[in-house]
Amino acid sequence: MQEQRRVKGRPQPPMGLLRRLDAIARAAFPAVTTVLLMVLTSTPVGLPSALPAVTLGCVFFWSVFRPAAMSPPICFGMGLLQDLLGFAPLGTGILTLLLVHGLALRFRRFLVRQSFLLVWLIFSGFAAGTAALGFVLVTVLNLRLPAVAPALVQFALSAGFYPAIAALLTRLHRAMRRAEDLA
Numbered sequence: 001m002q003e004q005r006r007v008k009g010r011p012q013p014p015m016g017l018l019r020r021l022d023a024i025a026r027a028a029f030p031a032v033t034t035v036l037l038m039v040l041t042s043t044p045v046g047l048p049s050a051l052p053a054v055t056l057g058c059v060f061f062w063s064v065f066r067p068a069a070m071s072p073p074i075c076f077g078m079g080l081l082q083d084l085l086g087f088a089p090l091g092t093g094i095l096t097l098l099l100v101h102g103l104a105l106r107f108r109r110f111l112v113r114q115s116f117l118l119v120w121l122i123f124s125g126f127a128a129g130t131a132a133l134g135f136v137l138v139t140v141l142n143l144r145l146p147a148v149a150p151a152l153v154q155f156a157l158s159a160g161f162y163p164a165i166a167a168l169l170t171r172l173h174r175a176m177r178r179a180e181d182l183a
Helices: 017-041 051-065 072-085 092-106 108-112 116-142 149-182
Strands: none
Touching (some): 017 149, 051 092
């Protein structure tokens, strides 16, 4: 008896150069957009720096909704860039972003199924924790007690900017999923 195999649909074509470039671009998109936002927000405008707030929101969002594109080495690089752009003591941004990334990955399955309001509240807790950790790290590294106001402003900016950041990144994430479904 002869075995008959039926192929449903068209066979998958071999991956060409354009498909590979498209896959690489989609994989790098979260990191590239985060770095671009970091550079844009680091421009001096006379207001408190939104750089850590934007970076924290982007790393949290991509760690929850596209963790393969936001790996620990990428978070390390972003933390280093944040420290360099923000003239912060080296290591503070690295440590806080790696901790947020790790915690977001740990609670990812829970966070993905929750409403935006609950995710925002949880992110606000993360922002408070990173502001406190940043305050402690700056205290230890400078060997003196700094003012508390910058940490409070950092928390307020992080929690306040997250809805706008999440709205923008959600649209980008949906567009990426649609493109992946078509590919």
